[in-house]
Amino acid sequence: MELLHDPELDRFRQEIRAFIAEVLPPEMKARQRTKIMNNATIADQQEWMRILNRHGRAVAHWPVEHGGCGWTPQQLFIFNEELYAADAPEFDWGGTHMLGPVLYTFGSPAQREHFMPMIRNGETYWAQGFSEPGSGSDLASLRTSAELQGDKYIVNGQKIWTSGAAHARWGFFLVRTDKNVKPQRGISFLIINMDSPGVTVRQIPQINGEAHLCEVFLDNVEVPADQLVGEPGMGWTYAKFLLEHExxxxxxxxxxxxxxxxxxxxxxxxxxxxxxxxxxxxxxxxxxxxxxxxxxxxxxxxxxxxxxxxxxxxxxxxxxxxxxxxxxxxxxxxxxxxxxxxxxxxxxxxxxxxxxxxxxxxxxxxxxxxxxxxxxxxxxxxxxxxxxxxxxxxxxxxx
Missing domain, CATH: 1.20.140.10 (Butyryl-CoA Dehydrogenase, subunit A, domain 3)
Known part of the structure; x- marks a missing residue:
């Protein structure tokens, strides 16, 4: 790789810097600069996503056909660098950088039509239900189960260290749908409404005074079968794709x-x-x-x-x-x-x-x-x- 000066990238940086200065509300910028919490408020994150979406830049890294900007990796680097330098609120990474790519790659047309506009417009915060007590780094050993009964899955189990779950309306979860195959092959990828009966969220007090991390308990939670992403038993593959995509x-x-x-x-x-x-x-x-x-x-x-x-x-x-x-x-x-x-x-x-x-x-x-x-x-x-x-x-x- 040759790190050469590129005047076109300089012009692109100036364009992005001017764009952010024009659309980032001063009071939002001030809250970001002086915030005591580690994360931006959910309200600021969602409003910033709506602002970016109105200008077609909420999911710049997605393919153009799904709302992306078609920028080069270097342009995307500059875009993100300028966002952070300007003290803009962070993206809801769970939706924009984790679930989104999984949906447009493996999701059904109905799932893409329903959930992807929500992600682009910041309509909800997304919880990532992967880690469990005893199954943090070793996700293949997870025990949360999802049993197919007719046209719905019945989910039982517990997740932990789930960021922002107390404020999330939706979450994407790894669940075990088959106990009779090797661990990685029995895992599926399921989208769950966090307001469903049987979902209990408990916030975990943190050393910095926040409680952004949560425990999530799932007790006989009914989830429509059409909220399974891709194929049953492919959750491990999708999770690896999600973690490796960015x-x-x-x-x-x-x-x-x-x-x-x-x-x-x-x-x-x-x-x-x-x-x-x-x-x-x-x-x-x-x-x-x-x-x-x-x-x-x-x-x-x-x-x-x-x-x-x-x-x-x-x-x-x-x-x-x-x-x-x-x-x-x-x-x-x-x-x-x-x-x-x-x-x-x-x-x-x-x-x-x-x-x-x-x-x-x-x-x-x-x-x-x-x-x-x-x-x-x-x-x-x-x-x-x-x-x-x-x-x-x-x-x-x-x-």
Missing amino acids: RTTSSFIYWSKRELDRAKEIARGETVGGRRVCDDPAFRARFARVQADLLALEWSVLRVLAHEETGFPEAAAASVLKIRGSELQQEITMLQVDALGAKSLRYYEPTPDAPTPSADWPDYAPGRTTIALIARAATIYGGSKQVQKNILAKLAYGL
């Missing part, structure tokens, strides 16, 4: 670039002993090392997007990006906390609106410690670092 998202590269810029802003604004934190040699050296590591990660992402020949499977590259991306999330957020010094010890309630900034408490202070705390889990969720290293050892080195 190989670079696990790097969190756009988020990390924005947050490193924020660490720089904090270091320029805070002082110790009359000297700015950014002028401290030890802090500068630490910042430079993280900045170099992040640049290396960005180039690695671009190589994957360019499908550069490496001699290794792309799935191995995805594990590398997940490992380094999660480690850098932790390093960058700790840079922010350390630059804040004693100010990082103030506790802020995780509410949508941050306190009014003041000379002593600038708008970059709220939320830094909150996000640093939840970032400690970055090397666990989405496939722990240890599991990713095992995948890497197997795929890249045959160990």
Whole structure:
């Protein structure tokens, strides 16, 4: 791969930057910049999706025939980079980047017609029901069952670490529909209405004061059989497709670039002993090392997007990006906390609106410690670092 300057991409970046400045509501941007919670509010996420959808850019990465923009991987990279840099709300990744590609690839025409417009327009938040107690990294051992009775499935089981389930109207779940075949072959992919009788959601208090993660209990939940995606027993294949479809998202590269810029802003604004934190040699050296590591990660992402020949499977590259991306999330957020010094010890309630900034408490202070705390889990969720290293050892080195 040759990283050459492309004037056309520069023009595209300026176009996207101007577009975001025009359509992103200032009050929404302000809430994102000063939010104490790790995620944008559901209301802001959905409103932002509606705004993007009106301009045909809600699912830019989808095929054109399903509402995508037909952009190159490099253009999509720039689009996402500019969204994060502008403090726009995050996408509902469960719908736009996970379920959506599964639906337009394996879903029935009726499913695509019903659910895909909902995803594009942000009409609902989507829960991802994969992990179970005892079946986190080893999804093949999941026990939630779905028994076909006439024209409906009866679902029983429990899911855990289900992000945003308390606010979701719909969810996509891995369920076991056949216990008489090898574990991977007995799993199916089912869409479930979260308001169905028998669905119980319990929020899990988190160390940062939020309760975004949930337990989901399914007790004799009736699900129409036509909400099974694709073929029975193919859920394992669809789940792998879902997790591999966006190989670079696990790097969190756009988020990390924005947050490193924020660490720089904090270091320029805070002082110790009359000297700015950014002028401290030890802090500068630490910042430079993280900045170099992040640049290396960005180039690695671009190589994957360019499908550069490496001699290794792309799935191995995805594990590398997940490992380094999660480690850098932790390093960058700790840079922010350390630059804040004693100010990082103030506790802020995780509410949508941050306190009014003041000379002593600038708008970059709220939320830094909150996000640093939840970032400690970055090397666990989405496939722990240890599991990713095992995948890497197997795929890249045959160990």
